[in-house]
Amino acid sequence: MKKILMLSLCAVLAGPTFAADDPVVARQTIFKQFKKDAAAMGKMVKADTFNKDEFSKLASHLDELAQQPWQHFPAGSASGQSKQKTDAKAEIWSKSADWTKAIDNLKAETAKLKQVAANGDVASIKIQFGAVQKTCKSCHDSFRKD
């Protein structure tokens, strides 16, 4: 009985690790967290009900996440090439200079948002949050299938 329990526990633990080994799953998991943070911040911006500490935490978290997905784009993992369902366009690899620029733009804007959020000036936060959202959209327009 104990052995069976141990084995099923191992199976449970092995599950997510196996999925995370897949680069498509890994990057999509991180992008889902992007969305979660951005949605929570967007809600505050829209309703104009700011919890500045909370917003600041989200901005820091998003800035950390902004460093993470890019290592999970190995060659051969575009849509149509990968076994997993992915929206990654082949342009990621054929226009790699533009791709790198789009990544750098995001990192620059999330770093700035983190800084502006720490200062706590609501007007500046709103403007900078808009700038971050623009970098999401502009990359998706070029490099993600709709």
Ligand code: HEC
């Ligand atoms: C440098 C390019 C780039 C930037 C910047 C970028 N994304 Fe993406 N995003 C992608 C690509 C490429 C995919 C498709 C990944 C795949 O399917 O393999 C994607 C997928 C997604 C997904 C879908 C994940 C899923 O469920 O499969 C969400 C949500 C998302 N991005 C949100 C965001 C948000 C929010 C931002 C800005 C804070 C952002 N992204 C910035 C390139 C980018």
